Amino acid sequence: xxxxxxxxxxxxxxxxxxxxxxxxxxxxxxxxxxxxxxxxxxxxxxxxxxxxxxxxxxxxxxxxxxxxxxxxxxxxxxxxxxxxxxxxxxxxxxxxxxxxxxxxxxxxxxxxxxxxxxxxxxxxxxxxxxxxxxxxxxxxxxxxxxxxxxxxxxxxxxxxxxxxxxxxxxxxxxxxxxxxxxxxxxxxxxxxxxxxxxxxxxxxxxxxxxxxxxxxxxxxxxxxxxxxxxxxxxxxxxxxxxxxxxxxxxxxxxxxxxxxxxxxxxxxxxxxxxxxxxxxxxxxxxxxxxxxxxxxxxxxxxxxxxxxxxxxxxxxxxxxxxxxxxxxxxxxxxxxxxxxxxxxxxxxxxxxxxxxxxxxxxxxxxxxxxxxxxxxxxxxxxxxxxxxxxxxxxxxxxxxxx
Numbered sequence: 001x002x003x004x005x006x007x008x009x010x011x012x013x014x015x016x017x018x019x020x021x022x023x024x025x026x027x028x029x030x031x032x033x034x035x036x037x038x039x040x041x042x043x044x045x046x047x048x049x050x051x052x053x054x055x056x057x058x059x060x061x062x063x064x065x066x067x068x069x070x071x072x073x074x075x076x077x078x079x080x081x082x083x084x085x086x087x088x089x090x091x092x093x094x095x096x097x098x099x100x101x102x103x104x105x106x107x108x109x110x111x112x113x114x115x116x117x118x119x120x121x122x123x124x125x126x127x128x129x130x131x132x133x134x135x136x137x138x139x140x141x142x143x144x145x146x147x148x149x150x151x152x153x154x155x156x157x158x159x160x161x162x163x164x165x166x167x168x169x170x171x172x173x174x175x176x177x178x179x180x181x182x183x184x185x186x187x188x189x190x191x192x193x194x195x196x197x198x199x200x201x202x203x204x205x206x207x208x209x210x211x212x213x214x215x216x217x218x219x220x221x222x223x224x225x226x227x228x229x230x231x232x233x234x235x236x237x238x239x240x241x242x243x244x245x246x247x248x249x250x251x252x253x254x255x256x257x258x259x260x261x262x263x264x265x266x267x268x269x270x271x272x273x274x275x276x277x278x279x280x281x282x283x284x285x286x287x288x289x290x291x292x293x294x295x296x297x298x299x300x301x302x303x304x305x306x307x308x309x310x311x312x313x314x315x316x317x318x319x320x321x322x323x324x325x326x327x328x329x330x331x332x333x334x335x336x337x338x339x340x341x342x343x344x345x346x347x348x349x350x351x352x353x354x355x356x357x358x359x360x361x362x363x364x365x366x367x368x369x370x371x372x373x374x375x376x377x378x379x380x381x382x383x384x385x386x387x388x389x390x391x392x393x394x395x396x397x398x399x400x401x402x
Contacts, residue, residue, distance in 0.1 A: 013336035015366045017153050017312035018183055019205035019212055020356035022262075026209060029265035030258045037257055043249030049260050050246055052267035056185060056208075056275065057200055057218040059192035062243050064217040065263075067256040070182040070203035073215035074100055075107070076237035077178050077199040078145075081223055083231035084108040086144040089134055089175065091115065094122040095154035095342040100147060100180060107232060112143070122152070122345065123303035125159035128167040135171035145176040145198075151184030153206075154342040156314040156351065157302045158188055165196040176223060182206060185216075186270060187282045187311045187355045198223040206311070207278075209269070209356040210262045219243075277398070282310035284398040285354040285363050289313045291392045292367045292385030296374065301349050311355045312339065315370075316348060321379055323350045330373035336366065360393055 014021050035041050053063045066072055082088065085108065090101050092115040104111040114130050126148050135143065146168060151158050161179055168175060176198040181190050185200075186207030192200045197220065204214035219227075219239060227239055236253070245252045270278055286308060293300055293315055301314025317323040327338045327350050339351030352370065354363055364386070371386050 008335055010335065013334070013366060013369065015353050016337050016339040017156075017206070017351050017353035017355060018203075020207070020209055020353060021358070022211060023209055023269065023357045025269060026262045026265045030211075030262040032258070032261050034257050037255055038250065042257070045257075045260055045264060046246070046249035046251070046255075049263045049267065050249070052264070052271075053216065054218075056267070056270065057192040057202075057216075058190065058194065059200075059218050061193065061221065062219055062224075062239075062246070064219065064239055064242050064246075065251075065255075065260075066215045066217075066237070067213060067259070068215045069212055070180075070201065070215050071099075071103075072237070073182075073201040073203065073217055074103055074180065076215075076217050076234070076239075077201050078104060078107055078109065079230070079232040079234040079237050080217070080219075080227040080239050081176055081178070081199065081230050082107075082109060082144055082226075083229075085110060087112060087142045088145045088147055089114070089131065089143050090147045091126045091131065091149075091159075092122075093125055093149055093155065093157055093159060094152035095345070096152060096180065096182070097149045098343065100149070104147070111147075122155045123157070123301060125152070125157045125304065125307040126164060128160065128163035131164060132167035132171045135168060135173040135175065138173065141174060143173070143175050145178050147178045148180070150179050150181040150190060151188050151309055151311050153183040153312065154314075154345065154351075155301050156309040156312045157304070157307050158184070158309045159307065161190075161197065162195045169196075176226060182215075183311050183355070186275070186278060188309065189279055192218045192220075196220075198226075204259065204263065207282075207356055208263065208266045210259065210266055213256055213259050214263060279310070281359075281398040282355060284396065285358060285360070286310040286313060287396075288360070288363060288389050288392055289352055289354050289367065292371075292389040295381075295383040295385040295388035296371070297382030298379075301345070312351050312353045314341075314345075314349045314351050317350070318379060321377060322347050326350060326373055326377045326379070329376050330369055333376065334369040334373065336369045338370070364389060364393075
């Protein structure tokens with residue numbers, strides 16, 4: 001029988017790039033008694049989360065909240081805006097972009113997939129110029145949507161979404177812009193309205209510091225208009241009824257009340273710190289992490305310094321070293337979980353999460369566990385990444401990253 005209390009003394013270090021550690025304040029909020037989701041008290045909670053989440057997306061448009069994972073929000077974005085046989089342009093930047101492509105196929109869409117030249121190992125972000133070229137060649141305007149991932153969780157690469165919007169506009173193309181920011185929201189700079197995004201997709205278990213189980217679609221007026229003629233089957237995912245009922249603070253089905261309690265508390269935590277301060281803290285921790293990896297003499301999965309993720313950093317192990325064995329040693333010896341390499345990167349890299357409820361000392365403990373684990377696995381390190389990180393932190397603070 002599985003022992004749920006099998007971890008040794010002290011807190012388990014959950015340093016994967018999501019689910020991220022849930023702060024005590026959020027856990028306590030989720031323990032409130034469940035209330036009547038049709039009663040007057042619930043509407044107050046509903047309005048708080050529906051209005052509050054708009055500030056995180058940086059939008060004035062509706063944000064649809066589902067009791068589902070990010071995968072559900074992927075499907076909602078596609079099924080609400082598209083029809084069977086529609087062509088969509090998708091950019092493969094990593095494992096999750098690849099999974100979204102597979103979903104499009106299953107839904108009966110016709111995805112065209114492009115990737116940056118030389119990016120066969122998923123080390124670069126979206127090349128907006130390639131998107132513009134593809135759209136210019138689509139003279140009959142058969143492509144109905146461009147689908148890209150903002151922060152690719154499998155690689156630690158951030159793509160320039162504003163550049164993608166400029167590329168679509170430069171091509172004079174009417175395609176919708178659909179963006180997965182499941183791991184980027186509340187950790188990396190994201191601006192739904194300013195960047196002209198039509199559907200933004202996200203989830204609760206990353207920068208929002210919640211358990212899995214809530215997902216989001218932030219939707220533009222253009223996307224809502226497209227949904228009126230879209231023919232892909234949808235019922236649970238349909239925006240129209242949800243948005244209409246949300247105007248009263250309620251949902252057309254039973255919502256996940258206790259997770260919404262947690263979301264309300266998460267919004268308070270982020271707003272108390274200030275969203276821009278939260279983003280600066282993530283940049284600061286990410287830079288510290290990269291300094292440690294460089295000191296070790298190991299390669300970072302993201303090969304483009306301008307695309308480094310503030311959410312996580314992928315570490316490539318030497319060719320003769322199984323990255324999963326390193327992770328196993330660190331887990332068994334130091335009670336710390338690191339992200340595995342996904343898809344074609346399995347065994348070649350591990351991922352350090354530095355998102356959500358994370359600070360300098362949390363990261364320093366993480367780097368110490370990584371350094372000792374690498375040494376125990378027989379990896380020869382050039383220098384101490386822990387010392388390099390401490391040297392950096394003595395001279396820098398999150399405000400210096402703003």
